[in-house]
Amino acid sequence: MARLHLLLGLPFAAIVAGCGTTRAGWGKGSFRELHESGELQIRRAYVRVDERTGELLLPWIGARIPVGVEGEVARCELVIYRDDDRDHQLDPDEAVSMRSNAQAGVKVLFEDVRVSPPATGVELVARIEVVASSGARVIQFLFRDEAELSRR
Numbered sequence: 747m748a749r750l751h752l753l754l755g756l757p758f759a760a761i762v763a764g765c766g767t768t769r770a771g772w773g774k775g776s777f778r779e780l781h782e783s784g785e786l787q788i789r790r791a792y793v794r795v796d797e798r799t800g801e802l803l804l805p806w807i808g809a810r811i812p813v814g815v816e817g818e819v820a821r822c823e824l825v826i827y828r829d830d831d832r833d834h835q836l837d838p839d840e841a842v843s844m845r846s847n848a849q850a851g852v853k854v855l856f857e858d859v860r861v862s863p864p865a866t867g868v869e870l871v872a873r874i875e876v877v878a879s880s881g882a883r884v885i886q887f888l889f890r891d892e893a894e895l896s897r898r
Contacts (some may be wrong), residue, residue: 755797777789780887781885785812786809786811786819786880787812788809789808791804791805794893796860802860802889804860804872805857806856806857807811807856808853808854811878819877819878820845821847821877822847822874822876823845823874824843824874825841825860825874826872828869831872833871834871842870845859854876869888870889
């Protein structure tokens with residue numbers, strides 16, 4: 747539990763996602779690695795704007811237990827929220843989209859996550875919380891168009 751509190755207390759900039767390098771067992775195309783350990787992997791696609799609807803679209807985000815490792819993802823929750831007060835903390839009235847897994851398994855994948863673009867000056871933040879056999883992880887990242895990043 748102390749480990750979870752430590753993760754929650756980290757400055758927002760310290761938990762922004764880095765780039766991943768291996769695609770085995772995940773969606774097609776470019777992705778970002780949010781967490782990588784011998785016991786748990788959390789990855790996502792790049793956020794982009796759907797040209798047809800104008801919505802911000804995250805094609806997929808998920809968590810899994812690596813092949814050959816015992817354990818399961820007991821709970822996975824994804825929340826997209828407006829950070830109205832810019833404190834990088836989810837407040838009850840800020841959530842705009844929520845998803846969670848219905849059952850435990852070795853892999854949880856949320857697809858086609860869509861939200862309307864925020865008003866000018868308002869940041870959207872994605873927060874994924876994963877509880878696995880090896881412990882809990884909470885990761886946040888800015889939910890904004892990353893089209894330029896995905897082309898690198």
